[in-house]
């Protein structure tokens with residue numbers, strides 16, 4: 198049997214070069230190359246157990262692995278422990294309105310970097326690309342059951358659901374359209390608060406949306422506010438807290454300032470469950486806790502209740 202031989206041949210006129218297989222020098226290399234992983238080491242074991250990304254999601258509450266398709270079909274709620282994952286605004290609209298009844302409003306409205314705030318424009322571009330949304334809220338008129346409603350749904354994946362001038366303007370137009378058409382307004386909130394990159398322009402949205410809701414209330418047409426996980430700041434200090442009915446998803450965190458800020462300011466120990474929807478139901482801020490899969494049915498019941506003997510148009 199012949200043995201393969203690797204012979205270094207020199208070609209006339211060509212200076213000797215290093216063979217291509219020379220290992221890179223150890224000094225100054227990336228740490229990943231510094232140590233060769235041993236066969237059968239823990240590293241190779243974890244590699245075997247690696248789960249392809251985008252197929253499974255680990256529930257942060259019960260730690261079980263959920264098949265993504267199952268999670269989607271269950272409206273992003275863990276089938277084992279009922280933990281509510283964040284849900285996109287489009288999926289939410291789809292889960293609530295009757296098929297082909299939703300007419301989106303102001304779909305092309307976009308924020309302007311009015312203050313030339315550092316990195317704001319690039320953040321807007323990044324989130325527009327990542328979410329394919331134009332801003333942190335979708336608004337429109339659609340039917341829930343047999344009731345035509347003005348529906349606004351916020352999206353946390355767009356700059357933390359922060360309320361800038363576009364969110365405020367879109368919601369104000371939605372509320373005004375609801376008032377005009379005598380349709381109930383439903384807003385599903387999730388937000389980190391006002392959008393600091395728009396400074397006082399974002400804070401002005403609090404007054405604008407609240408003013409529109411005051412006119413809406415004068416027409417004696419209902420407004421239902423639905424609070425979902427992470428409803429904070431300027432949103433909670435304005436339209437989200439002004440519902441004729443305020444409902445919340447289970448275990449949602451709701452407040453103005455976050456618990457850490459309150460704890461640091463008051464230097465007091467916070468009660469267990471502070472700022473959860475369960476705590477706030479007990480203390481009277483919200484009227485009801487509704488699991489996501491029951492929300493549509495429950496909204497229809499509320500709308501039926503409000504419609505009974507009322508003058509506002511049903512459809």
Ligand SMILES: [Zn+2]
Pocket residue numbers: 256257258259260261275276277278279280
């Ligand atoms: Zn779970």
